[in-house]
Amino acid sequence: MRSRTVVFRCLGWLLLALLLALPLGAALMLQTAASVPPPAAISPADVERARLFLRRNDPRQTPPGELRTVRVGQAELSLLMNYLSSRYPRAAARLQLRPDDVRAEASLALAGPFWLNASARLVPNGGLPHLQDLRLGRLPVPDFMASWARERLLERWTDTEEARLARQLVKHVGLDGGQLTLVYEWQPDGYRRLLDSLLPMPEQARLRVYADRLLQLAGAHGGAPMSLSAALPPLFALALERSAAGEDAAAENRALLLVLAAQASGRGLGALLPAARDWPRPALEFSLHGRPDFPMHWLISAALAAHAGGPLADAVGIYKEIADTRDGSGFSFNDIAADRAGSRLGQMAVSAPRGLQQRLAAGVAELELLPDVSDLPEFLSAAEFRQRYGAVGSPAYRAMQQDIEARLDANPLLSRAHLLP
Known part of the structure; x- marks a missing residue:
């Protein structure tokens, strides 16, 4: 009987600790300002830069079966993130290329004056990057929890046509000289499948x-x-x-x-x-x-x-x-x-x-x-x-x-x- 009382008492203290941790966690995660500013307006110069980039990297110019490397610099990556952020007025994101990893930041507007800010390091490992040093506001998230969340998201994505196409085409993702490098193998039906996936x-x-x-x-x-x-x-x-x-x-x-x-x-x-x-x-x-x-x-x-x-x-x-x-x-x-x-x-x-x-x-x-x-x-x-x-x-x-x-x-x-x- 005494051991059962001790168990219930421990469970009670654990429940109380969790109840106290919830508002503390929310206070650490929520902030009253966005860490990522709104995206800048897309300019005609941006459209020209994107057009030239796509022309240089048109996969249809690659014979089927050959490997091709696409190099994405900070300017092209910022333009892509600017475009994606412009589609979601309540959110903004940016990526910063560094010698060994990519710094990722995002801000999401919540109810009232509150924002959820997130930051992490994306570490290339040949395939999809690992997620490390994830922070939600001022709250650090342990790497094992971030990895678990990453795997659950990947599980939901892998059954899509985009995922199947990516697995067949993309051979390597990495960083080289401050640029993001993507090595892919073009296939005869790649263009059709790419458009069909969209x-x-x-x-x-x-x-x-x-x-x-x-x-x-x-x-x-x-x-x-x-x-x-x-x-x-x-x-x-x-x-x-x-x-x-x-x-x-x-x-x-x-x-x-x-x-x-x-x-x-x-x-x-x-x-x-x-x-x-x-x-x-x-x-x-x-x-x-x-x-x-x-x-x-x-x-x-x-x-x-x-x-x-x-x-x-x-x-x-x-x-x-x-x-x-x-x-x-x-x-x-x-x-x-x-x-x-x-x-x-x-x-x-x-x-x-x-x-x-x-x-x-x-x-x-x-x-x-x-x-x-x-x-x-x-x-x-x-x-x-x-x-x-x-x-x-x-x-x-x-x-x-x-x-x-x-x-x-x-x-x-x-x-x-x-x-x-």
């Missing part, structure tokens, strides 16, 4: 629904360009119907916009999804305010914003206009306005998906999709742009941007002050 079968089936509906619309319309104001309502009516039947409304909107953007680009879905190369493709062009270029800007920006967040869509739009001053049609602020209008609608497509479906399914006018921007400067050569505006970000350039934003804010559909519920 768009799993349920998403491909969703895209096919809207591709088929667009094909029907094109057949009924004839050969003339179709106004976006005529194309959007029946497609969003279909999205509304499918959402009411239980499909994810934001996913429906993303698929719809991606199908339209691929059609407007002139390349079709087959450029993104190998399986779509066998789908019937409509002979259809779009127009907006009587112009064929506005729909391309509007739809591609909308799809980018719906899939990757507004800042990336905006940066890509500005980058294209800068490139046009060098070897294209010239810099056009009305194209920038079309980019921004599409970007705003793309953000609404995921932030207020059902409301947007209801609004557009009921019909929409062209001026609601893009206000009159015919008076904005366009077709500016590089010399003309420098003479009138200096550079992107100059006071004169920002004034033009503010003018565009004010026009969009005055638009009942696109206004930031009247986001759909």
